[in-house]
Amino acid sequence: MPTAIYVHIPFCEHICHYCDFNKVFLQGQPVDEYVQALDIELADAADKYFTEPIQTIYIGGGTPTALSAKQLEKVLASLHKHFTLNDSLKEWTVEVNPGGVTDDQLNVLRDYGVNRLSIGVQTFDPFLLKKIGRTHQPEDIYKTIERARQKGFNNLTVDLMFGLPEQTMEAFDATLKKAFSLEIEHFSAYSLKVEEKTVFYNLLRKGKLPLPTEDEEALMYERLIEQMNKHGYHQYEISNFAKSGYESKHNIIYWNNEEYFGIGAGAHGYINGVRYANIGPVQKYIQSISEKKQARFEANELSEKERMEEEMFMGLRMLDGVSKQKFYERYGIQLTEMYQKQIEQLAASQLIQVTPDRVKLTRKGVFLANEVFEQFLVVE
Structure with a gap:
């Protein structure tokens, strides 16, 4: 039975040019109704499946902190109400944006047991931040981390990106230097992948997206590995680097091909050998939950062969293999x-x-x- 939960918050106050996750603009959305639908889906999941105490939770998006502190508190309270969250809960991560989380939200997160924040930095270059559609500035990164530390969060991870439009090696070196000055516990660093249904995809089709060459991107990745190692971050997965003991316990569950609950619009889960995807559009998700207590859009029971294939290509992402x-x-x-x-x-x-x-x-x-x-x- 799953001992991990992923909860998806699809709301964003702006849409980044590279993002293909299930998300919608916050304005005019039925956020309170969505929070209630999450509670119903969580209750249904707990009722249908005998669950051991939960070991990891990850709340992602979208932008979880697009919810108000009160709405966020309701989501966290629902998790406590429907699942056993005791000393077995090793890691509870919530994604936040630089400059996009309030003191009230940080207080709620801390008080309900969240012990890890994932901060979407991507780059410290103001030109590149604008280029990729981010609205924060470099100073917001430092302020958010300082406030998180003041609130008692001692497990922080930062997302970085490379291979961005017009990004040079010099610019990437500068971002790495500033990132290491943060003295945080964990980094995830990904090369840009241009996905369909994104602003970047449309620009690429029009020939208006000047990307680094494959060789330049490979050199950035090589520099990343070299510098992470130099600064004491162990590469434990293709795109993830950690100080000793701070590896992402939740993501390791994915890479170990273990089962987990996926909750929310567009969320994916894996239970009893079945990989499933929830309904993506927010209104349709709420309606289906309200009327039928049913969130799934599709489900695929994996064959033994498919499970073995997944065991290999996910497990090999980790450097331990x-x-x-x-x-x-x-x-x-x-x-x-x-x-x-x-x-x-x-x-x-x-x-x-x-x-x-x-x-x-x-x-x-x-x-x-x-x-x-x-x-x-x-x-x-």
Whole structure:
């Protein structure tokens, strides 16, 4: 049974040019009704599935702090009401934007047990912030982190991006230098992916999105790894770096191919071998919850083969790789037997390393991870 919960808040006060997550402008939205619908879905999930005490919660978006402090408190109270949140709760993360969280909101988060904040910084370059559609300024980053520390939050993670339009290596170096000055516990750093239904996608189609070359992006990633290591951040996953003991416990549940509840409009979950997606449009989600206590839009029961594939391409995202023993315990077949051909080819290409206990990416494989993952999607 799942011991993790993801809750989606789809409201934003502005829409970033690269974002393809399920989100809507806050103004004019039925936010109170949405908060009530979340409560109904949480109650239904708790009633339908016997749940062990919850170990991790992640509230993302959208922008969770687009909710008022009172609305936010109702969401947190619902989680406490319907699920067992005791000493087993190791990590409770909420996403916040620089300059976009109030003292009242921080007080509510702290008082209800949130112990980790994820701060969407992306870059410290004012030109690039404007270019990607962010509304905060660099000084907002420092102020938000200082206020979070004053409120007692001692586990902070910052999101960074590279490969941005017109971003140079010098600009990325400057962002890294400023990021390390924050002395936080964790970083997530992602290269820009231009997704459909975004402002950037439309600009790219018109030839108006000047992106760095693949080689330039790879050099930025190499610099990222080098500098993170130099400053004492351990790379434990392709895009994630942490001080010792501050790895994201919630995300590790995803990468370990374990089950979790997905709550809210457009949320995805994984329960009893079924991956599901909730209804995306906010009004339709509220209506379906209110009338039928039903949020799911689609559900797919994974075959044994699909579960094994996911075990490999998600597990290999972590630098510790996939455990041979865990794979055998779950599927009753040796990993090296199931994927003998793929493993031999990838090892020969020096993209993976096979140890007595695990299969994991080499340093070369980290840079060519998608090529590695593709090999496990088709089994002859």
